[in-house]
Amino acid sequence: MRTAFRTLSLPAFLAAGISIATVAQAQTSAPQAADASVTEDVADIVVTAQRRSQSLLTVPLAISALNGDTLQNKGISNSANLATAVPNLQVSSPYGSTQPNFSLRGISVANEYNSNQASPVGVYIDDVYIAARTSHGMGLFDLDRVEVLRGPQGTLFGRNTTGGAINFVTRAPKLEGSNGYFEAGYGNFDTFRAQGAVETTIVEDQVGVRVAGNYEKGDGQIRNVAAGGRDANSVDTLQGRFYLRAKPGNGGLDIKIRAYAGRDRGTQAGVHGLTGPATPGQGFFKVDENRIGDNRTDAWGVAANVALELTPEITLTSITSYDGGKQNLQQAADGSPLDVLDINWRSNFRQFSEEARINYEGEKLKLVGGAFYGWDRTITDNRFNIGSALGPGVNGGFFQHYRQTRRSYAAFLQGDYDLTDKLVLTLGARYTWDRARYSDGFAYLFAGNIGGAETPLASTVPCTGVPGTCAYNPAARYAISGRNNALTGRVALSYTLDSGTLLYASYSRGYRSGAFNGGGYTSSVGITYIDPERVNAYEAGIKGRFLDNALTLSAAGFYYDYSNQQVQDTRPGPVSFLVNAPKSEVYGGEVEATYRVVRGFVINASAGYLSAKYKTLTLQNTDLSGNSLPFAPRWTATLGADWTLFDNGTDSVTFSPVMNYFSRQYFSPFNATNATGTGQINSELQQGGYAKVNASLAWTHGPVQVRGWINNAFNRKIYTYGLDLRGAGFPYNFLIPGTPRTFGVGARYSF
Template sequence: MARTAFSRALVVALAITTSTTALAQETTARPADEGAGDGDIVVTAQRREQSLLDVPLAVTALGGDALAERGITNSAQLGEAVPNLQINSPYGDTQPNFSLRGIGVANEYNSNQASPVGVYLDDVYLAPRTSHGMGLFDLDRIEVLRGPQGTLFGRNTTGGAINFITKKPDLSGGDGYLQVGYANYNTFTAQGAAEVTLAEDVAGLRIAGNYANGDGKIKNIFPGGRDANSVDTLQGRASLRLKPTETLDIVLRAYGGRDRGTQAAVHGLLPFRTGLKFFEINENSIGENRTDAWGFSANVGLELSDQLSLTSITSYDGGGQHLQQASDGSPLDVLNITWRSRYRQFSQELRGNYDGEGFNLVAGLFYGYDSNVTDNTFNLPLPPDGGFFQHYRQERRSKAVFAQADIDLTDQLVLTLGARYTNDKSRYEDAFAYLFVGTLGGPQTPIATTVPCPGVAGTCAYDPNARFAIRDTNNALTGRVALSYTLDSGTLLYASYNRGYRAGAVNGGGYTSSSGIYYIEPERVNAYEVGMKGKAFDRRLTYALSGFYYDYSNQQLQDTRPGPVSFLVNAPSSEVYGIELETTLRAAEGFRIDASLGWLHSKYKELSLQGTDLSGNRLPFAPKLTAQFGFQWDVVPVADGVVTFSPNVAYSSQQYFSPFNDLNAAGTPQDNAELQQGANAKVNMSLSWSNDRFTLRAFADNLFNRKTYGYGLDLRGAGFPYNFLVPATPRTYGISARMNF
């Protein structure tokens, strides 16, 4: 029945596309290199440069200018520009959770879990989710690949992949820019870049930086209390490019950054929400989100011949988080958590590209290592005051061999075959947790070991030498099969099968007992997709359409129970299907329309939590309908420049934050119906004046101040007298000035 409904919907969409040719788009990123075609967009979604319209994948490409037009300055805002992409977090812009086509970390909030949407910086996989909450500055483009990418990108891409691609030196001349801005909430911003050619066509250096500082956007009425959701960000990046010969190209990159804003606002205990405005809280101990990220990488490209090239990408990255989170949204100390982790990762990829007559091959080897050392403190209203302390170390190693070939069966028909074999090993070790007495921020006195301890918290005597360790190994074969056909008009039609895989995981939230700490099964997705993309109306219209069906097994979910006890479990079986449409229409000189639409059906075919059958429920963070519409209108030339008006609206239908949807587990005080956000539309707009050197811009985001929640978590089921809800950002507005040089 589901497949029939999907097929009918797809046929209707194809019919509409054929008749109107105006339904889908790939957002302009940057002009293609020579040979890609006039006005085309070049992407590396298949690990080689191609025109976006030649890639048989659902890809959205956003260039740096397009990001600025939409007012997108942080990765947490990307959902406003990409269909079927949701971004949420219990920590504000810190540690964002990406959900593509309904596949994400769901209600999981622990830092040791890998995102099922792989995040990359210049083709380097970023394992820690804390590092995903990055400011966006001096980017060449962002590529969002929807659907499993288990062949060329690898593990933990069951939902898709997002690749942030920074600008690199051009090796000719010099340029740069400086941009400063001021917005409400006393927010100052500055970013810029400068590039210098050290030796023409041989060596160049580019340095970029980003700064933002502002007051909290959510008012705290508690006397003397800090406002929530403040901004305090500083980031920098340096790229050195060396090209000693025509065949050798080396890019060395180093980056570093830190965030020190206050925690996300929390609506918690009901009595302390009463009488407040939506963007207000009453909290006595607003914490601070302290995060750091840094890294180094070397990308070495060597052309062995006109047909064969090698690429080596080596990286070493690190960082940490120290989040102090008052989780009750009240002047009482009901639940205060200190999340503290530090990360290290190393990766090496060696890839070969062969471009022959009627045959293209990408093949390579990958090795990745990452570690996470966590020390969390949970302060609870226990008699006497106290809580739990938790420590563990997690190490993961991944090895893979992969290959993908494009074979020209005819001049217009291409067969794609790809496979990847992955070996993942994970160790959870040096783990211990204990129950303590002590006040918030004061000394702790351990009174009972809880990890390792198989029973109820407090039943095992404190043992300072007790440790717990487990390990796991996964092997997976993933791959891709696709057929693509190019019509005489240039329109690309494609059909594909992709298999995605996310490695098994251990419960990072197990601190009250070791009985809940074990590895669960890997996630797997069998994805079927058809699509078309092309240009029409004398190349003024760019469109794309895709339809997909997922057979999704073993989604990894957090199940929180009274105690409070957290378990990581698998949802045995789910199905997801939908349609995505994107279009860019250059309707007239100086007038461009961008629009996209995502329709999504998601359902648990088999799931039971806390003795409650949730089969038939929708997946969390999976609204049925998302849409974006905007235009860029060059209104009038003024003083050797042009005034441009750029409004856009982003719509999302209702979405749930919990697999329970509206249901409550029998015998519990749950109120899961509260854990959702209704349909809403947010309007952003900007008015700018610009010429080749200067840009002055005024903007307003969430213009009509829509009151929405971005995240919700069931804490009633864990024994607390409230749910945890995080309000999204209120209206912001400001001005900026940019100078190019």
């Protein structure tokens, strides 16, 4: 039965989509199909998923595109909230909204939490790859759109995109007139928000500038019941962006220069560890913690996008960027009034990238090709304070330092060729050379209290023995190198019906480069360079508009042959190893639909089905074959609406509710399995199925809008992340509670 279901699962969602489309097509000719008012103002969403501007419905890829208004209506103010709008997308983190872990169709960093690891879901800002995962936890403001590309993007995006890619596209000056907006709001937890943008055209059609900013500050959302303790999950963020665009003489040269900077200073995420919701007087949205730390992060960068139209068919583009940032995360990881485990995660990031490409737009052939170079560096100084680590009443811990540099070179080419006026063949290939080095690595065991003086006792890196058995050597250093090459690509056939409906089928190969174990600090034996991840992905889909354009529908089914997922394996010592999960199988599908029922009433819905299993995996000498991949719920679904309750031409009132459903998901590759002799209780590391409801009510009068909103309206108590610490010798597991009910009101003025 299971084999039969797996065989049928790839076309299942496609068949469902075709069935809906067929019915819709048949009904279109019926007199009652749609009132003319229903189909007014049906706008195309333009995306650049294939490095050229195309209508979303003509791209043979599974893409979710959210514009700025959609983000606001759905209450998505941070990249960590995107899972509420995209099927088969999960976002998790042990650090709250800092350093989010994106999981697309089950492909994620699994149980890996170190800052040196690359996300298997590539994150981009205006086509610029962002290597540091700490910089992924950005506030979303003044965006044109967010594009989420599901499935490996190994040709045009390429670097570390086994799961997919997320491209945040900011608003660029339009070079006509002036415009802008300002909004401010207030919510519970004494939260104040302000956001705005101003754009002016200095020379009409030639030179324009846009400046945007975002600010939010609020108290902790997870109450701390410890005497005098600070609350967890507070918000304190400030971001700014400057955009200059120039088209000299309104000719073929288009220069875009974007600079940004931002910082976060909120308190750490709440932790349920030694104490939890079952502790008397605590409850779910509370912690009992004597040391609530700060999540201090900074990010900045500048990018130049220069495009030159040589002829109407040929355009040259250069994208040059330099970005940086740092994190200083002070995390009390025991969730108790005791000093059992306090960690200071500190890293400094730098990166440079250059992409040069050429676009050719012929009558039957369209080409995108070019070359890419990327360099990034991470310098890490972590400190792990372990209460009474050396004996009763003797405090101490471990200090860790290393430098990681990575270089990536690639050449790519993709072409779309019209075999007929309706049938298009897509062929693409990318060859990547990755080079990496882990250097200046050392770690040592020390005695000392949290925040006090430290006395080094023994070197643990470099040291291949049991922690504490190698004499302290301040000059000792550890270094290794790694390299790998990869050929990735894409083959697709797409067919457009007379009605405009698109059918497509594709094969894609994705790749995530090899990695160093950033979690090795108790012994150098675990610091190795492991193999890259690879995925062979098969997908079929349908996209189109039906019922006189009242219904917009897309559906896709997929099957992945996934190998070498990079996961953590903690062994007795405790020594942390980064290892490869040899084989996994992933299959499922998604459906997304927008239906304009009548004028002023639009239903938005999506659903995702996912089966993601390890075919071969052993951790801690325990066979986990057949277990589910972490952060891969079998079902996800969204149902929402935009309902204009009143509109007299001057004033309007719109109600926008949305419900999100997620079935059970595990936080660990162990699922509910316990390794023998570890004292693990891995059944704690999961979240059962749940639904959350968000809603907003907006009154608009000309350029003024007043909006009230509520998120997690029914105050659902859920965990968003969990980590096994029992296997590492601690008497508890590490769990992060989600956000409680939040609500507020805001006003916006546009000009």
